[in-house]
Amino acid sequence: MARAIWSGALAFGLVNVPVGMYSATEDRTIHFRQFEKGTSSRIRYRRINEDTGKEVDYSDIVKGYELGTGDYVILEPEELDEIAPGKSRTIDITDFVDAAQIDPIYYRKTYYLAPQSKGDDRAYNLLAQAMERSGRIAIANFVMRSKQYLAAIRSEDGMLVLETMYFADEVRNAQDEIARMPSEKDKPAKRDLDMAVTLIDSLTTDWDPANYQDTYREKVLDLVEAKRSGEDIVTPEEGEGEEDKVVDLMDALRRSVEASRQHRAGNREQAGGLQRTAPDHDADELSAKSKKELTDLARDLDVSGRSSMSKDELVAAIEGARGTRRKKAS
Known part of the structure; x- marks a missing residue:
């Protein structure tokens, strides 16, 4: 269970709502240690005086x-x-503002606000439901770890969500930072604009965060597992795409x-991956995968009950689904 990284009160007029703040996100970037090439010796950084070398x-x-x-001023x-x-x-x-007025560029990091005790639920729910009904976002200030923050607070499904802001x-300012801005004089032709809108419409879908994944992280983990198992790695070559030939x-x-x-x-279907010299048998290939990879594959094959299956059960179910597809194809 996560621990609150800050606790205090959310002041709404003369109403104080005791809350705890919890991180809503986590950084899953893969981090590496540094070693001297050809050795197992770690590389470490030290605070060195550049004049004395000490x-x-x-x-x-x-x-x-x-x-x-x-x-410098010391x-x-x-x-x-x-x-x-x-x-x-x-x-x-x-203050309270309309959500549409805030440019997303101002948002930094997201936190959940939760009532500290059961006795705080009434005041918490009052503020959350009032904000949800009004459709507005609260703007607030607070101090955490000796740093002052500007924050936006919104109500989502009965939960107060705080986002720190720049x-x-x-x-x-883009105009101050970018040397060459797009020219307004070079307007697109109507037929090009109509076709571009058609393309946007055809690619429009309902937002589902589960459809997107860090494909690089998956490839790194795949590489680590392959090297740990002593397998050979083949990096697929990028062929010339059709888009390279299109000019108009x-x-x-x-x-x-x-x-x-x-x-x-x-982007899950576009992920691609390293080609590993695995055994020809489906069972061996599947057994080398993580449970998450097997669950994703089972979902693509429409295997029912996959969420409650063990790894061995997933392997057996996927083999069965693949066999059924091969029979239909033949």
Whole structure:
């Protein structure tokens, strides 16, 4: 069970709702350790004084603010502590806005807010249902770990969800940052625009996050498992695609619309993978897969009851489904 990373009260006018804050997301990026090539020796980083070459204790390190001229203003930890925002136990709601008015570029990280005890449910539900009925999002300020945050709070299925936000001066202006902006004079022809809208319509589907996956992470894990098992790896070569031969914009759009007739939502079907020199037998090939991979394959084969199956049961069910398909094809 997850632990609250912050606890306090959500202030709504004169109403205080005691809440705990929980991370709503997790970073599943694969992280590596560094080693010297050809050895099992770890590479570690140390705090080194660039003038003396000696390692410096963390307690002897102070912070410097660069002025932009190569000069620095040195700040002592005590000086920063004096002006740091004090510990806060309140998320202060200052305004309510329409959700459509907030550009998603301002959102940073998502957290769940939950009542701290059963006695807090009444006030919590009151705020959640009132916000859901109004269709508005609360804007609030709070302090967590000596850092001040701007936040947006929304109600979703009876749950209050808080998203930390960037302040206005933290969002870059595209016109200030990008040297060449698209020219408004080069407008698309009507037929091209109509065809592009048709393509968008044909690729439109209902949002389902389960349709999308980190295909790179899956390939890395597949590579790790293959090397751990001592298997040989063959990287498939990328062939020349049809799109490389298409020059005319209208022709490219027309081909895209035709291809979209076979469209399936998400990127799961496009994942591809490493070609591993596995045994020819289906059972051996399937047994080498993780339970998650087997469950995904069982779903593609419409195997019923797959969610409650063990790994061995999934292997047997997939073999049976494949055999049935081969018979139908013959």
